[in-house]
Amino acid sequence: MKKKIKYKPFIHVGDVVKIMVGKDKGRIEKVLKINKKKSTVIVENCNLATKHISSRSKETPGQIIKIEQPLDISNVMMVDTQENVTSRVGYKFITKSEVKQKVRFFKKTGNIIE
Numbered sequence: 468m469k470k471k472i473k474y475k476p477f478i479h480v481g482d483v484v485k486i487m488v489g490k491d492k493g494r495i496e497k498v499l500k501i502n503k504k505k506s507t508v509i510v511e512n513c514n515l516a517t518k519h520i521s522s523r524s525k526e527t528p529g530q531i532i533k534i535e536q537p538l539d540i541s542n543v544m545m546v547d548t549q550e551n552v553t554s555r556v557g558y559k560f561i562t563k564s565e566v567k568q569k570v571r572f573f574k575k576t577g578n579i580i581e
Contacts (some may be wrong), residue, residue, distance in 0.1 A: 476503050476540065477556040477571070482580075484543040485511055485553050495546055499535065507537035514538050520555045545580075556580070 478484060478498055485495045491513040500509040516532045522529040544553045554575035560567045561579075571580040 476501055476506070478508060478540065478543065478545065481517055483546045484508070484510060485546050486510065486538065488542040489514065489538070496580065498540055498543075499542075500537075502537065505537070506540045508540050508543060509535045510543065511535070530581050545573065547576050548580055549578055550576050552576060 478501065480498055480501060483495060484498055484500050486492055491510075494510075494513055496511045496513050498508050499511050502508075512535070514536045516536045518532050518534055520530045520532060545556050546553050552573075552575055554573040556571050557574045558569055558571055561570055562568070572578060573580065
């Protein structure tokens with residue numbers, strides 16, 4: 468059975484977002500990965516979990532590493548880096564040289580997202 472997408476993915480890889488909920492609340496970081504089916508995002512250096520890796524051979528020792536865990540897409544909000552404001556994202560069409568182009572923009576400031 469197919470799962471429906473809960474949220475339309477308004478965030479793209481490389482966007483700057485602010486975390487609104489959880490232990491990293493208030494942090495502003497970049498998006499590394501998006502899972503559209505589960506509607507989750509992985510944000511750089513946020514929601515870290517400790518993972519213990521056992522040694523695979525005698526030459527490589529075991530390690531303890533920290534990896535980013537996914538956050539629900541509803542728990543992050545886009546940040547306008549020009550004015551340092553969080554805002555929702557909207558879509559509009561702009562005509563450039565007789566060609567309509569769909570672009571994202573911040574609803575609060577009206578700035579277009581590159």
